[in-house]
Amino acid sequence: MEFRALHHQATTDAPLILPGPWDAGSARVFADAGFPALATPSAGVSASLGYEDGHTPPQEMFAAVARIVRAVDVPVSADIESGYGLAPPELLERLLETGAVGCNLEDSESDQLMDPIHQAHRLAELRNAAGPELFINARVDTFVHGGGDLDDAIARARLYVEAGADGIYPIMAPPELLPRLAAAVDVPLNAGAFRPDGPSPRELGQLGATRITFGPRLFRETMAAGRDLVQRLGPAASSG
Known part of the structure; x- marks a missing residue:
């Protein structure tokens, strides 16, 4: 199903759940499990490439997204952080080259909130360049970098929707x-x-969300399981 349609078919009783692959292998696992679409997390992809979140060179991030897209037959949305300093037309070109059909775009940079009018202009330019095909998920970072002011978050959200965010x-x-x-x-x-230990996807849906993502959680839990396995197979285990 087309990516936009998946969002509009979702309800608070049955939200759209999008696992976050960090490489081609994890993407295949999630697609084979039956999820209708995927959404890459920048932190998970960065960690898989050996970088801290926010420090992955854009060419490596776009290349990783392209490998994920090529590995599966379901739509993929890409976390492109705050846009890597690229003008919206160039950002769109780099994104579409990966095959992604959606993106997250943050409204903070270097741990500072952007001016919301500036961000709305960026979103509008991206929307006009992309047309209706790209699903733009506008991230509002008020609760991470802005003191958690609900009125500010709502004002930003409304501005971004007016600018064309989906x-x-x-x-x-x-x-x-x-x-x-x-x-x-x-x-x-x-x-x-x-x-x-937080709210489940179903509980988040009951609170009003119709799209659920996981950030780097699935990557981190997979790495933790890998460490447990290695500890059972490694020198410490054999020496006993």
């Missing part, structure tokens, strides 16, 4: 604020299921 992602928003955020905009609301 979805809003108030990353790290407290779950109890999701109903008010969902009511403030008429586009899909993305929530993150970042912790095993």
